[in-house]
Amino acid sequence: MRTTCPYCGVGCGVIAARDDAGRWTAKGDPDHPANLGRLCSKGSALGETLGLDDRLLAPRVNGQETGWDSALSLVAQRFTDAIAAHGPDSVAFYVSGQLLTEDYYVANKLMKGFIGSANIDTNSRLCMASSVAGHKRAFGSDTVPGLYTDLEEADLVVLTGSNLAWCHPVLFQRLAAAKAARPGLRVVTIDPRRTATTELGDLHLALKPGSDVALFNGLLAHLHEVGAIDAGFVGAHVSGFDAALDAARNDPPATTGLSEADLAAFYALWARTEKVVTVYSQGVNQSSSGSDKVNAILNCHLATGRIGKPGMGPFSVTGQPNAMGGREVGGLANMLACHLDIENAEHRAAVRDFWDAPTIATQPGLKAVDMFRAVADGRIKALWIIHTNPAVSMPEADAVRDAIAGCDFVVVSDITARNDTARLADVLLPASAWGEKDGTVTNSERCISRQRAFLPARGQARPDWAILAEIGRRMGFVRAFDYETPAEIFREYAALSGIAGKLGRDFDISALSDLSDAEYEALSPVRWPVTAARTGGRFFGDGRFFTPDGRARMLPLRSRAPAQVPDAEHPFVLNTGRVRDHWHTMTRTALSPRLSAHLAEPFLELHPEDALALGLKSAELAEVTTTRGRAVLRVMVTDRVRKGEVFAPMHWTGETASHGRIDALVPAITDPVSGQPESKAAPCAIAPL
Ligand code: SF4
DSSP: OEEEOSSSTTOOEEEEEEOTTSOEEEEEOTTOTTTTTOOOHHHHTGGGGOOSTTBOOSOEETTEEOOHHHHHHHHHHHHHHHHHHHOGGGEEEEEOTTSOHHHHHHHHIIIIIIIOOOOEEEGGGGTTHHHHHHHHHHHSSOOOOOOTHHHHHOSEEEEESOOHHHHSHHHHHHHHHHHHHOTTOEEEEEOSSOOTTGGGOSEEEOOOTTOHHHHHHHHHHHHHHTTOOOHHHHHHHEEOHHHHHHHHHTSOGGGGOOOHHHHHHHHHHHHHOSSEEEEEOHHHHSSTTHHHHHHHHHHHHHHHTOSSBTTBEEEEOOSSTTHHHHHHHTOSTTBOGGGOBTTOHHHHHHHHHHHTOSOOOOSOOOOHHHHHHHHHTTOOOEEEEESOOHHHHSSSHHHHHHHHHHSSEEEEEESBSOSTTGGGOSEEEEBOOTTTOOEEEEOTTSEEEEEOOOSOOOTTOBOHHHHHHHHHHHTTOTGGGOOOSHHHHHHHHHHHHHHHHHTTOSOOOGGGTTOOHHHHHTOOOEESOBOSSOBSOOSSTTSOOSSTTSOEEOOOOOOOOOSSOOOSSSOEEEEEEOOSSOOTTOTTGGGOHHHHHHSOSOEEEEOHHHHHHHTOOTTOEEEEEOSSOEEEEEEEEOTTSOTTEEEEESOOOOSSGGGTOGGGSSOOOBOTTTOOBOOSOEEEEEEEO
């Protein structure tokens, strides 16, 4: 069966098949444009993760198994009661980039069009909200301009804030293969740490955490100095150049901590190489100035016209399998479906009329961090968490866990009852897992692919779209949620995108709105847009953007240090991130012995000089303390981290911080534009245990 990997945003095609012993195996789909037959360690171990040991197979209310009817009636009643007593903003959904597009669409429709609040946000807020904000500020739309082939066609690929080798391994494999075949392809890596990714680079810039804006402002000033600005493109298609350049010139790159020689080498290479792609990810996004970092990168591509052409452009790679689909259906609290804007009255009216909805949210809802603060202070009376584990993955995870525990009514839909958030639920709803559910996902290059079921439904588990639609019906919205198949939902969504297209938005897949069920089942991977006039391709090569005047906007930017900087009490900087073989809070990857063997426990990377000063050796235990919490981690002495900086992975969980539940230590400080938390620069203290 052809399907799609449920892990990262590369979105690889998978062929699931039984081997001679009857076990399920996963192989790369040679016909899928994302991976062309490749799979990474996580994707190839998918067959090992399909067991039922940890599965939630029946609804539970207050820990007791019950039938669907009573569980769903209770959920619908408690949400209805909360709305009647306290208004629509007293309820919230916190959803996930693991949801399929059809699930996401129904959740968003229910909250924004029928409950009448925009209090639906997604864990993608922690991943790429700064990219969304940067895109919208520069392009007028959340558009990824390029394609994966651009990385292979470029003469220079800059990887900034991206451990591509571990976090998007197949895309990294494609880049490595392109470089091996064409050694003239230069790779520059920008990351405070040395990683598996930096090993591929011709130049590694180990910049100071948080100094990305200064680095790219310096690049913009250099591009102007050496005459590398594309004055024709800027004159015809870009606004704000002079102000952006002026700000860049006043923001010297000295704060990056890089040598003049390294800066000069990077700037000269970027300036003289026309075909340049700048790939960025969580190292850029997860910052209190993440949106500005994104725009600093976009400024350089806009100033040189290096965007939307083969081998050229900025490229945001998303973390999750359907973070892009979530952005497209309006899964973020500040967006409507199909890239329509919640603040735009014409857009709101179009969506409300299309849905024949009784109402429509008129202002952005609570973003993730603010949502859990509202849960903590009692403003949210009923909360539905779907396929995500915020008691582990949110910053200030202890406070989030306590907030959920204290909420009047909490529903959790998941495939397991054994995670930290599910344990706090009043109602647990068993959801279908990968291999059992049907729908679509969108990957980082705008490619829509089918996830297909190849396993029977397990226990009483149901698809998320079906659970959400049933709640919608039980809340009184019978006709609007009368769905019987994901194909029906997809057709409705594609039809709405046609209206968005007519309103001048980028996301338009209206040519898919009349797919038959059989055509939906057989749908091959396709990059949007998909309209009568056009399928796939790049955006912006023609200089047309989605702003009111059609011109891209360069922004004047000034670098800012991370919101908290080290002091005498907390002299180190804690950086957090992923490891190669685990995914998020390990609900699925921990089921594979092979994946768990790569790195068996949480750890702390510590520079040798710091280890010496602290009297710590590799494999000893250290206590890490921030203003928010503490963890005990096994020390890994390595010069992969800079002196004064440490790194710990984000995946592990447990009852206490001493199990390495690292997000309990991360302050919930957010970018004021995107609402994305700063997860890579928490001042901390370290002491031997
Ligand atoms: Fe899955 Fe990402 Fe690995 Fe591809 S690169 S197999 S999408 S985890």
